[in-house]
Amino acid sequence: DQQVKQNSPSLSVQEGRISILNCDYTNSMFDYFLWYKKYPAEGPTFLISISSIKDKNEDGRFTVFLNKSAKHLSLHIVPSQPGDSAVYFCAAQGTYKYIFGTGTRLKVLA
Amino acid sequence: DTAVSQTPKYLVTQMGNDKSIKCEQNLGHDTMYWYKQDSKKFLKIMFSYNNKELIINETVPNRFSPKSPDKAHLNLHINSLELGDSAVYFCASSQEWGAYNEQFFGPGTRLTVL
Structure with missing residues (x-):
């Protein structure tokens, strides 16, 4: 029962172009969403977040979009760098719940 | 100056050991967590403590005990x-x-049971 899914296990993008990573969730009780980045042999590090009362949050090259009706969020990275x-x-965070998606491996090609 | 540290980084042991x-x-955070990342790379929460009190205890065998x-x-x-x-x-x-705040992760401990 995977309540948070990232259907693309991997993604390759050319340097300078846009990277779009997608995430779907099933539980409408989630009300806060976060993106983390993980390098090999390190723990995840926080990137950006969004509350369910918003549909967009931007931080430099990173923008997260939330579509509550579709239970879908996406992370845009522009421009992508190696x-x-x-x-x-x-x-996804809810009351006494904190569920991670399955992860997407992004490769930015120089 | 490491914010969240774990020891050991690698642990290799035999079946049946503790x-x-x-x-x-x-x-200075109030809340701490343990996660397991399995061979399929899923990151699943196991336990969460807030101010030394257990608040999340997912379906984990009782062979696992947080302290x-x-x-x-x-x-x-x-x-x-x-x-x-x-x-x-x-x-x-x-x-x-x-509260809506991010988590800070340690570098991980790779456990191998032979």
Whole structure:
């Protein structure tokens, strides 16, 4: 029962182009969503978040979009850089729940 | 100056043994967590403590017992290790439970059970 899913296990993008990572969730009780980035042999690090009362949050090159009716969020990285190559996890938070997605491996090609 | 630290980084042991993983955070956070990342790379929460009190206890075998001597430490003790326990275990902390804030993760402990 995977309540938070990232259907693309991997994604390759050319440097300078836009990377779009997607995440779907099933539980409408989630009210806060986060994206984390993970490099090999390290723990995940927080990237950006969004509350369910918003539909967009922007921080530099990173923008997260939330579509509550579709139970879908996405992370846009513009422009993509080789240092962005990592595994990206979305996470959904609700009361006494904190669920991570399955991860998407992003490779930015120089 | 490491915010969330875990020891050991690698742990190789035989089936049936008992082992512990230690976690410490120096961020002054109230809430700490243990996660397991299995071979499929799923990151699943196991336990969460808020101010030394257990608040999340997911469906985890009772061979796993967390212990929080103070709010800066959350250790994980595993009894009678099984092959399926092989995974990477991450400790994390956040400022307070229930508020919308991010978690800070340790570097992980790779446990291999032979």
